[in-house]
Amino acid sequence: NAGVTQTPKFQVLKTGQSMTLQCAQDMNHEYMSWYRQDPGMGLRLIHYSVGAGITDQGEVPNGYNVSRSTTEDFPLRLLSAAPSQTSVYFCASARGPNTGELFFGEGSRLTVL
Amino acid sequence: AQSVTQLDSQVPVFEEAPVELRCNYSSSVSVYLFWYVQYPNQGLQLLLKYLSGSTLVESINGFEAEFNKSQTSFHLRKPSVHISDTAEYFCAVSDRPGAQKLVFGQGTRLTINP
Numbered sequence: 235n236a237g238v239t240q241t242p243k244f245q246v247l248k249t250g251q252s253m254t255l256q257c258a259q260d261m262n263h264e265y266m267s268w269y270r271q272d273p274g275m276g277l278r279l280i281h282y283s284v285g286a287g288i289t290d291q292g293e294v295p296n297g298y299n300v301s302r303s304t305t306e307d308f309p310l311r312l313l314s315a316a317p318s319q320t321s322v323y324f325c326a327s328a329r330g331p332n333t334g335e336l337f338f339g340e341g342s343r344l345t346v347l
Numbered sequence: 348a349q350s351v352t353q354l355d356s357q358v359p360v361f362e363e364a365p366v367e368l369r370c371n372y373s374s375s376v377s378v379y380l381f382w383y384v385q386y387p388n389q390g391l392q393l394l395l396k397y398l399s400g401s402t403l404v405e406s407i408n409g410f411e412a413e414f415n416k417s418q419t420s421f422h423l424r425k426p427s428v429h430i431s432d433t434a435e436y437f438c439a440v441s442d443r444p445g446a447q448k449l450v451f452g453q454g455t456r457l458t459i460n461p
Contacts, residue, residue, distance in 0.1 A: 275453060276451040276452050276453040278451075279448060292448065293450075326446070331443075331447035335393045336393070338390030340388070340389060
């Protein structure tokens with residue numbers, strides 16, 4: 235029962251570096267999303283996808299790119315990391331955009347120096 | 348756009364005491380409400396949800412929440428808490444009965460003291 239798997243769990247970057255946070259789910263879910271969690275601000279939606287080949291922006295998309303070439307994978311790319319992107323990132327999936335439950339990964343803690 | 352306010356960032360209670368975690372949402376014609384729980388070093392898990400029907404919804408571990416349309420609230424309650432309930436609790440809202448573009452509140456950290 236892997237569910238939603240995120241890698242890496244921890245990462246330290248320098249300002250200006252790029253990296254990709256990986257997310258994979260083995261539940262054949264149509265809907266996938268990325269959130270960032272910051273103290274006192276809860277979770278904010280970065281990008282989401284309602285199926286392979288379809289992505290859209292959430293509340294805080296600037297500085298991040300996504301793609302959805304397969305149903306299983308939904309990577310999040312930071313093109314040029316900034317200290318403001320220091321956060322805990324969560325990938326989540328759901329059977330479909332209109333189902334009532336998100337399944338979350340365990341999170342990826344990113345620090346940008 | 349939908350929004351959610353959780354009025355308390357931290358709630359300390361003694362074991363076996365009752366607890367209420369407060370959640371208010373912005374009014375909308377259609378509203379669907381959720382509570383998620385995050386145990387230490389884990390991702391979030393769905394605790395309970397209101398989609399339609401009875402305004403009182405329950406979870407399998409003794410929590411309940413009541414949808415109050417006139418007060419635009421969806422407070423979470425438990426009559427007697429256990430140490431294992433220590434976690435952060437997030438209220439979330441959507442204008443559709445699903446996961447798409449779910450909007451989360453700021454979270455309430457529940458600490459249970461023995």
